[in-house]
Amino acid sequence: MQNILFDFDGTLADSGATVALATQAAFRDFALPEPSTETIAYYMGIPIETSFKAMIPNHNFTPTTYDALLNRFREHAQALESSQVTLIPGITATLSDLKANGHTLFIVTSKPTQVLERNLERLGIMSFFTDWIGSDQVAHYKPAPDGILILLDRYQLNPDNTVMVGDATHDLQMGKAAGVKTAAVTWGAHTQTALKSEKPDWLCQTTPELTQL
Structure with missing residues (x-):
């Protein structure tokens, strides 16, 4: 992707x-x-x-x-x-690999943009991302697809070559509603059973697996 x-x-x-x-x-x-x-x-x-x-x-x-x-x-x-608030172990190396391999990275979050930016800067990962959408930038919150649709339109992204990565069912629901691929990660809020029920295109159990999307 x-x-x-x-x-x-x-x-x-x-x-x-x-x-x-x-x-x-x-x-x-x-x-x-x-x-x-x-x-x-x-x-x-x-x-x-x-x-x-x-x-x-x-x-x-x-x-x-x-x-x-x-x-x-x-x-x-x-x-x-x-x-x-700490980074998921291994995520910095994974983001670095993805960026080095030519992927374009974005964030769609339920945090207000200002709060997200404060955390990205403190954690040292802001430079990996081209853009990000916070909750204050959308009319409808997750699992509505607004945040993804904004990025698809703003950067003319091909939905078939775009994937939404998240740890919760509403991330996957948002991705499906926006017409993009979905990847569930198992180290976050929701159980594997709950994530599998949304039938994601990928189920990642380690951060290096994200480089295979």
């Missing part, structure tokens, strides 16, 4: 602990029942604007209160990032 689109959380970076700790802390701050780490992992990769409501479906928030909850999460997450 010439064009490789990556999810960020759970695919390029191990951010599960940060998301779980920040979510639980924010919920505690607002006297809400803390979701389990399993529940939080299930919603990993879906923007918090959507996932938080799903984790507390019976709670009636005013828009102001809900925005305050989201902002509290962001504060906790930023405080934890530098010590908790």
